[in-house]
Amino acid sequence: MHTTIDNHNLNERSLQLLKALVERYVQDGQPVGSRVLSKDSQLNLSPATIRNVMADLEDMGLIRSPHTSAGRVPTVSGYRLFVDSLLTVQPVDKKLLNKVNSEFNASMEKDEVVEKASRILSEVTRMAGVVTLPNREIVQFRHIEFLKLSNNRILVIFVADEQEVHNKIIHTDRTFSAAELQQAANYLNSIYAGQSLAEVREAIVQDLEHNQHQVNQAMIDAVTMAQQVFENTSHEDYVVSGQTNLMDFSELSNMERLKQLFEAFNQKQSVLHLLDKCQHAEGVQIFIGEESDYEPFQECSLVTAPYSVEGQVLGVLGVIGPTRMAYEKVIPFVDVTAKLLGAALKSR
Structure with missing residues (x-):
């Protein structure tokens, strides 16, 4: 996810100066100069010595100098070293x-x-x-109903977990009777109730791929409609x-x-x-x-x-x-x- 900066080449003085620079820059939002840093670092070093250390930090890509200032600001690598190795986390009040x-x-x-x-x-x-x-991958499927609408559209009502009710309109290739829709709902409720939505979606895909020669057309229709309902539930x-x-x-x-x-x-x-x-x-x-x-x-x-x-x-x-x-x-x-x-x- 990110590159860890090796700090073995930095001595304690360099690390403390980098820590002080980052903290000051976070606080003020202004590039940090050597005189300011000499007061913050509590190392009793002269600005000239600090400038030399800052030059080394800059050569390592940990700080940089904006064009408009003689001070320095942290680079992404500098922030990363600070967060990984120098940060003192404060407990929440x-x-x-x-x-x-x-x-x-x-x-x-x-x-x-x-x-x-x-x-x-x-x-x-x-x-x-x-x-x-x-x-929604872990939400459990409880119950489903199909209600016939016009133009081969079906209103699907399905219940997830204990109280979540969801509605979705799907389109089918042919017209289904109310009895066929009830049969499809009964089949799905008996097979999939209690499983997570992720498990239901995976099982539906497997049923369509492997069981078409072993089940009747009504069951295939039920699973096909269910696939439309659950294919996007993980979004x-x-x-x-x-x-x-x-x-x-x-x-x-x-x-x-x-x-x-x-x-x-x-x-x-x-x-x-x-x-x-x-x-x-x-x-x-x-x-x-x-x-x-x-x-x-x-x-x-x-x-x-x-x-x-x-x-x-x-x-x-x-x-x-x-x-x-x-x-x-x-x-x-x-x-x-x-x-x-x-x-x-x-x-x-």
Whole structure:
């Protein structure tokens, strides 16, 4: 997902200077000069000595000098070394933790809980909060009904888990009678009820491929209709809040860059692909700048964590902001919010 920077060639002085530089730049947003760094690093080194160390860090690709300033700023590699080896994570304040936990009202539906988590991430970090909707792969199929409409259209009503009712209109190659539709529903309910949607979809494909010579036409018709119903149930969406917060950061305020970011949020497909990578990894994941391999996020970092119920990962949540973010605060807050969201969903 990212390249780990080997810090064995850096002595303690160089690492401490890099840490001080990153922290100062995150705080002020201005290139950091040697005089400022000599005060922050607490190493009692002269600005001249610090300039030499900074030159070495620049040769290693860990910092760079913007054209308009004599100071230095971290590169993606510098941020990566800082996050992996030098970061001192701050625990989430207990008052904030209790406040966030209280935001998940017991009367909320599942989708409302997900939306609330997205808003909480945005409001606390002052960046963009994103949460994927719970993965429908693990939802259990309970019951299905087919109702005849005009022009070979059929309204499908299927129940997932205990209370989720979904409607979908499908088109068929021929006209079915009400009796045929009832027979199809009875067959599907008797065969697939209690299985997850992923299992149902896989079984349907296998039934169509292998059992056509062993079952009658009515069963084939039932499975064919069911395939239309369940073929897209695994599609995930996400909720994003606070995109306009990104306009407050000077490094993202370029109108063309903002346009790319907002278009990415609206198109969703590539962002979902990126979030999917995070969902299938353990713990907090961090993409810094070009590590995402996604052009609109070249100046951004994405900090994510999966959320789960009873050990089953349902989705992923995270914060999108500039590479110049307070990682020591954002990382633990994303992690704890994922745990609180999982707990809130479990209670439902």
